[in-house]
Amino acid sequence: MNQQQQQQQQNQNVMAQPPFVISTKDHLYLQDMLSWNLNVIKKFNFFAGQCQDSEVKQAINQACQMHQNHYRTLLNHIQQHIQNNTNPSTGGMQ
Template sequence: MQQQNMNFQSQQQGILQTPPSVVSTKDSLYLTDMLSWNLLAMKKAHFFAQQCQDQELKMEIENCGRMHQKHYEKILTHLNSPQNQMNPQVPGRQ
């Protein structure tokens, strides 16, 4: 019953259970933005951790930077997965 409710809620919110076979231009731009945001947050966390005197705060900032690095790497992993390599042709390109 709970699984049915989750599936119903997912369908109402427009959440896909499987990735689409083609990434739209808008989706591609959003993925690029997500990579940029995570990279910037990672760089800022590293910079501020180096400036920090309080060791406990420094460790928390470094953890935040590592979290953004993991997110960045996870997005790249999804983009470079073998499933995405099956159809290398991009629509509109020759």
């Protein structure tokens, strides 16, 4: 098989869009990402409350806001997936 044939075969295996299923591995990874972000949010809130320097406190609050945005983004994606896949025939979480 020449290189052009191999490349054509690889191109045929590319998905047009991702499947409508969240695998167990995907679910566990999403859970971990939510937990990591929530943990950092809690720590940053604590440290910001302890901080006396306004510049440092502002930097901590900005970092906290970034992780809150990540957390909300993940939740929104999960909620959209659940809403779009409430019909058992279309897939859903597995």
